[in-house]
Amino acid sequence: MQLRVALRTGLKSLLEHQVPSADLAAELLLMHLLRQERAFLYTHPDLDLSDQQVDSYFRLISERSSGRPTQYITGHQEFWGLDFEVNPAVLIPRPETEHVVEAVLDLISQQKLSGGACCRIVDVGTGSGCIAVALASELPLASVFATDISPAALEVAARNAARLGMEKRVEFIEGDLLAPFLESESPRAFDFVVSNPPYVARAERESVQREVRDFEPRLAWGDLAQGEEIYGRLFPQALRALKPGGHVAVEIGYKMKDAVLGLLKTGWVETKVIPDLAGIPRVITARKSG
Numbered sequence: 001m002q003l004r005v006a007l008r009t010g011l012k013s014l015l016e017h018q019v020p021s022a023d024l025a026a027e028l029l030l031m032h033l034l035r036q037e038r039a040f041l042y043t044h045p046d047l048d049l050s051d052q053q054v055d056s057y058f059r060l061i062s063e064r065s066s067g068r069p070t071q072y073i074t075g076h077q078e079f080w081g082l083d084f085e086v087n088p089a090v091l092i093p094r095p096e097t098e099h100v101v102e103a104v105l106d107l108i109s110q111q112k113l114s115g116g117a118c119c120r121i122v123d124v125g126t127g128s129g130c131i132a133v134a135l136a137s138e139l140p141l142a143s144v145f146a147t148d149i150s151p152a153a154l155e156v157a158a159r160n161a162a163r164l165g166m167e168k169r170v171e172f173i174e175g176d177l178l179a180p181f182l183e184s185e186s187p188r189a190f191d192f193v194v195s196n197p198p199y200v201a202r203a204e205r206e207s208v209q210r211e212v213r214d215f216e217p218r219l220a221w222g223d224l225a226q227g228e229e230i231y232g233r234l235f236p237q238a239l240r241a242l243k244p245g246g247h248v249a250v251e252i253g254y255k256m257k258d259a260v261l262g263l264l265k266t267g268w269v270e271t272k273v274i275p276d277l278a279g280i281p282r283v284i285t286a287r288k289s290g
């Protein structure tokens, strides 16, 4: 079967199964199978695929048609221009989450701290490690820490840091939110607490895409009683873990802006809401007063 016919047939099957971004998925799966870049697909439409390649491709198409996300099939997702390994132990990094990285870099540049000279940063709920590793790659002088309650996620995060040459730059610690840093009398003082925590409320479970609901870890996306309760625990801990003048930068869920801002009334100043490219409030930053 010619490459172009395989692609067309794969796409048709994905569309019949209502797979979102079906054309992209059809291409990514073929690129993964052939270990080629997208340009190869466009420059070799007449290439004859072997029977084995055709069988393998349609197996991948059928896996994707069953709802399994493309990234769990290929084992990869790009974030901040870096290639992250992903598997079902971790949330697939989303492009919107890059706004958390941008927010931290903007705050640092406003403070004129070149290269993150003074910065101690902790990423809470690191998952694949995407935020922590991206920040470490941008801020060569910063000390970056990352926590997660899931040991399986931390294994993936540590592998990603190693693959991207950041194993000496990010320290991964298992624990509940910032608890590992609050055990001592004098918690370690951070300049930034950043997080994309779980925030999906149980009532919204049915409106979540099947790719998320049935395949991504529930511990990662939420299934929480309210949705915003993690922020309610995280912010008081962050007040203890941050230096005076330190910042939080958190991703928030759809329609969560007012609830999260309400949790930043005491002890925080200069709260800022940053929209994503679709204009949806996506990141909130605040400075610890003092």
Ligand SMILES: C[S@@+](CC[C@H](N)C(=O)[O-])C[C@H]1O[C@@H](n2cnc3c(N)ncnc32)[C@H](O)[C@@H]1O
Residues within 6 Å of the ligand: 090, 091, 092, 093, 094, 097, 124, 125, 126, 127, 128, 129, 130, 131, 147, 148, 149, 150, 153, 175, 176, 177, 195, 196, 197, 198, 199, 219, 220, 221
């Ligand atoms: C929404 S995912 C975000 C992962 C990654 N930071 C990203 O943006 O792709 C939330 C992460 O928080 C972790 N998590 C959930 N509850 C936690 C808790 N109480 N303490 C620490 N991590 C937690 C989950 O295991 C998951 O990896």
